Amino acid sequence: xxxxxxxxxxxxxxxxxxxxxxxxxxxxxxxxxxxxxxxxxxxxxxxxxxxxxxxxxxxxxxxxxxxxxxxxxxxxxxxxxxxxxxxxxxxxxxxxxxxxxxxxxxxxxxxxxxxxxxxxxxxxxxxxxxxxxxxxxxxxxxxxxxxxxxxxxxxxxxxxxxxxxxxxxxxxxxxxxxxxxxxxxxxx
Amino acid sequence: xxxxxxxxxxxxxxxxxxxxxxxxxxxxxxxxxxxxxxxxxxxxxxxxxxxxxxxxxxxxxxxxxxxxxxxxxxxxxxxxxxxxxxxxxxxxxxxxxxxxxxxxxxxxxxxxxxxxxxxxxxxxxxxxxxxxxxxxxxxxxxxxxxxxxxxxxxxxxxxxxxxxxxxxxxxxxxxxxxxxxxxxxxxxxxxxxxxxxxxxxxxxxxxxxxxxxxxxxxxxxxxxxxxxxxxxxxxxxxxxxxxxxxxxxxxxxxxxxxxxxxxxxxxxxxxxxxxxxxxxxxxxxxxxxxxxxxxxxxxxxxxxxxxxxxxxxxxxxxxxxxxxxxxxxxxxxx
Numbered sequence: 001x002x003x004x005x006x007x008x009x010x011x012x013x014x015x016x017x018x019x020x021x022x023x024x025x026x027x028x029x030x031x032x033x034x035x036x037x038x039x040x041x042x043x044x045x046x047x048x049x050x051x052x053x054x055x056x057x058x059x060x061x062x063x064x065x066x067x068x069x070x071x072x073x074x075x076x077x078x079x080x081x082x083x084x085x086x087x088x089x090x091x092x093x094x095x096x097x098x099x100x101x102x103x104x105x106x107x108x109x110x111x112x113x114x115x116x117x118x119x120x121x122x123x124x125x126x127x128x129x130x131x132x133x134x135x136x137x138x139x140x141x142x143x144x145x146x147x148x149x150x151x152x153x154x155x156x157x158x159x160x161x162x163x164x165x166x167x168x169x170x171x172x173x174x175x176x177x178x179x180x181x182x183x184x185x186x187x188x
Numbered sequence: 189x190x191x192x193x194x195x196x197x198x199x200x201x202x203x204x205x206x207x208x209x210x211x212x213x214x215x216x217x218x219x220x221x222x223x224x225x226x227x228x229x230x231x232x233x234x235x236x237x238x239x240x241x242x243x244x245x246x247x248x249x250x251x252x253x254x255x256x257x258x259x260x261x262x263x264x265x266x267x268x269x270x271x272x273x274x275x276x277x278x279x280x281x282x283x284x285x286x287x288x289x290x291x292x293x294x295x296x297x298x299x300x301x302x303x304x305x306x307x308x309x310x311x312x313x314x315x316x317x318x319x320x321x322x323x324x325x326x327x328x329x330x331x332x333x334x335x336x337x338x339x340x341x342x343x344x345x346x347x348x349x350x351x352x353x354x355x356x357x358x359x360x361x362x363x364x365x366x367x368x369x370x371x372x373x374x375x376x377x378x379x380x381x382x383x384x385x386x387x388x389x390x391x392x393x394x395x396x397x398x399x400x401x402x403x404x405x406x407x408x409x410x411x412x413x414x415x416x417x418x419x420x421x422x423x424x425x426x427x428x429x430x431x432x433x434x435x436x437x438x439x440x441x442x443x444x445x446x447x448x449x450x451x452x453x454x455x456x457x458x459x460x461x462x463x464x465x466x467x468x469x470x471x472x473x474x475x476x477x478x479x480x481x482x483x484x485x486x487x488x489x490x491x492x493x494x495x496x497x498x499x500x501x502x503x504x505x506x507x508x509x510x511x512x513x514x515x516x517x518x519x520x521x522x
Contacts, residue, residue, distance in 0.1 A: 080411040089476070091506045099411030107196045109410060110230045117505040138195030 020046040023056065027180060030054060030068075035122070035155075037068060038180035040173040056177075058170055064161035066174055068181075073154045079103035084154045090118050093147050094127040097156070101131065101143070108133050114142070121157070122183045124148040132163070142167045146178055157181060190243045193229070200228035200248055205399050209246065209264070212257060216265050216327045217272065224271060226264070228399070232407040232415065234345065238267040240276030248403045252396055252419070253344060257386030258328075258337035262373075265324035265331075273323070275316045321369065325376045334384030339373040342366055348418050393428035400429055404436040413443035434460035435470045442473070453477065468497035472507060479510055484518035 018031075023043045027036040031051035039045055045056040057065035076083040077100045084093055094116050102109045111133035119128035126148025134140055140163040147156040159174035161167040193199060200206070209226045217224055224242045229235075232249035239245075244267045254260045270276065312320075329335050346366050386392075393400075407416045419425050420437040438456030441449040454477055460470040475490035491511045495504065 082411055087480075089480075089506075089510075091476075091503065095409075096411070098409055102406075102410040106193075106198045106229065106231050109232075109406070110196070110198045113502070116503060118509050134195065134197040136192045136196050138192075138197075 018047045018049065020044045027182075028054070028056075030070075030184075033184060034070065034153075035068075035181060035183050037157075037177050037182070039066070039177060043173075058173075059166070064166045064170055065159070066177060067158045067160070068156070068177075070153045070155045073149055073152055075154075084149060086149055086152070088149070090125055090127040090148070091116070093149065093154070094129045094145075097127075097129055097145050097147060098131070101133075107135060110134075119146055121146050121148050121155070121178060122150075122181050124150050124155075124183075126155075139164065144171070144174065150183060190239060190241060193227070193245070198230050200230045200399070200402070202228065202398065202402075205251075205396070208395055209251070209260070212261050213244065213264050213268060215331045216261060217268050220268070220272060224268060230402075230406065232403055232410060232412060234348075236263055236267050238270040238276070240271070240274065240280075242271050244268065244271065248399055248406065249415075252400050252403045253348065254341065254392065255344065255389050256337060256392040257388075257395075258333040258335075258384065259341045259344075259386075260392070261328055261331065261333045261386060262324070262338040262341050265327040266320045268327065269320040269323045270312060270316070273316070273319060275312045275320070278316070279312055318372075321372055322376070325373065329380065332385050334387040335377040335380045336382065336384070337387055338377055339370050342370045342373065346370070348415075389428060397430050401432070401436075404433070408436065408439050408443060411443060413440045416440040417444065431463040432460060432467045432470075434463055435467060435473065438470070438473055442477075450477065450481075466497060468494050468501065471497065472501075472503070475507075475514075476510065479514055482517070484514045487514040488518055 021044070023039045023041055023045050026038040026041070028039045028045060029036050031047035031054060037054075039056045040058070043056045043058050044061075045054060046061075047054050052071055053067065053069040055061060055065055055067050057063070073084045073086060077096060080096070080099045080103050082096055082099065084096055088096075098111075098113065098116075102111060111131045113129070114132050115128065115130040117128050119126050126146055129145045129147070130142065131145075132140060132142050141160060142163050143158060143160040145156055145158040147154065149155075157174075157178055159171065161170055206226065206228055209228065213224060213226045214221050220242070224244065226244045226246060228251065229245050229247045231247040233247055234250045234253065236244070236246045236250055244264065246263070246267075250263070251260065254263075325335065325338065328338060349366070404416055404420075407413075416436065417440045420429075420433060420440055426433055426437070434456050438453040438460060441453035441456060454474065457470045457474045457477070460467060461474070464470070471490045471494035475487045475494060478484070478487035478490060488511065491507055491514060494501070494507060495511070498504075501507070
């Protein structure tokens with residue numbers, strides 16, 4: 001077993017990470033039941049222990065995957081230490097996302113914004129951002145991020161994959177997931 | 189590492205700027221022409237580093253902090269000595285610098301960003317850094333540069349590091365303490381005759397105009413408003429920058445978001461419009477500012493002007509949605 005496998009096994013034993021599970025039916029409920037989303041059948045999904053993140057992948061999380069998360073808007077972004085506010089326009093939220101990604105390393109710092117426009121997700125006004133960057137091997141990676149604020153939470157749905165083969169193949173699945181995304185009825 | 193940097197798309201693609209920096213390097217190291225190459229890295233961080241193969245990398249962010257060519261030459265001379273004195277190989281032999289080892293041995297590529305950070309952070313031994321200072325200074329003098337500019341490089345950076353509260357700037361992390369370096373460079377230059385080449389700030393600012401603009405955009409889009417303000421809020425530097433710099437000053441205030449920054453941003457945007465009336469982004473910025481302050485008529489006016497000037501702007505869909513709101517709220521046709 002490699003080091004990553006060993007670490008995952010130990011964490012699973014300790015109950016720190018939820019075990020990955022195959023998506024068998026639709027919709028998938030958020031770990032904290034705050035939303036539902038149609039993840040593609042046959043993909044592998046995994047929730048975070050704090051119930052704030054749900055990830056799903058077809059071929060492996062390090063290759064390509066969806067990432068759906070929510071967090072309090074007052075919580076600052078990890079790298080830029082900037083926080084969203086309820087008054088922010090969708091374009092300003094997208095600006096925070098770009099800044100966070102650009103602050104990751106020298107490679108993402110050189111990213112190109114392919115598309116940045118308003119979007120509606122589960123009836124909320126948000127943004128639809130598409131960026132492209134190269135990794136250290138020169139492989140082009142594309143990331144799509146949808147984001148919006150609902151009450152005191154910032155929601156983001158993202159998909160990332162190499163441009164070579166994977167992005168075009170699985171992007172339609174992500175689009176379907178975004179279209180199916182619904183905040184829980186009580187929160188509407 | 190050099191290949192990964194090129195493949196990763198992080199090299200700043202400006203033939204003119206690169207040729208200029210390369211020219212300065214060749215003036216300092218004429219006998220190494222064809223063996224020493226400088227590239228500009230698309231990064232607003234204060235950093236420069238040398239690889240053992242003769243590739244010298246200078247970040248955009250550091251380039252635009254210099255006030256003149258003599259200051260640029262100070263750092264290039266220092267980094268050039270690391271190459272000519274084979275400091276990278278020596279570090280590998282001593283087994284101290286894992287990053288240098290990675291650079292030479294072609295270690296695992298996926299951890300390259302971390303390696304680059306390690307390389308810049310740990311740098312070379314203190315003895316090698318001092319050697320690069322002393323011998324670099326001699327190169328500077330021999331090439332005819334105004335050596336009295338060299339301590340100023342570090343004085344400016346000290347001010348910036350204090351203002352931005354940077355704990356460990358990469359370039360200087362393992363170099364002798366910054367203050368010690370200033371003292372060192374002052375000591376070296378104290379006996380030198382006054383004068384020399386490369387002290388003109390205007391000529392340097394003109395040469396670096398595009399790099400300045402690109403770096404400001406890069407800094408602001410990475411959310412580094414405080415760093416941008418250090419340059420832009422300095423009236424002496426602001427006059428050296430292209431006229432649209434007032435727009436970037438406004439953006440830096442808006443992004444910083446401290447008390448009074450909205451007013452400061454508004455003033456800067458208005459000055460930008462006054463100085464460069466055809467520069468579209470200032471109108472969009474003012475329009476959004478007015479909309480957020482519920483001044484819908486003004487918002488409409490500025491946003492319409494933006495659409496007029498930039499009919500194919502990438503953020504047009506956002507602006508159209510703002511215009512719809514502004515028109516509705518101001519009683520016009522949505």
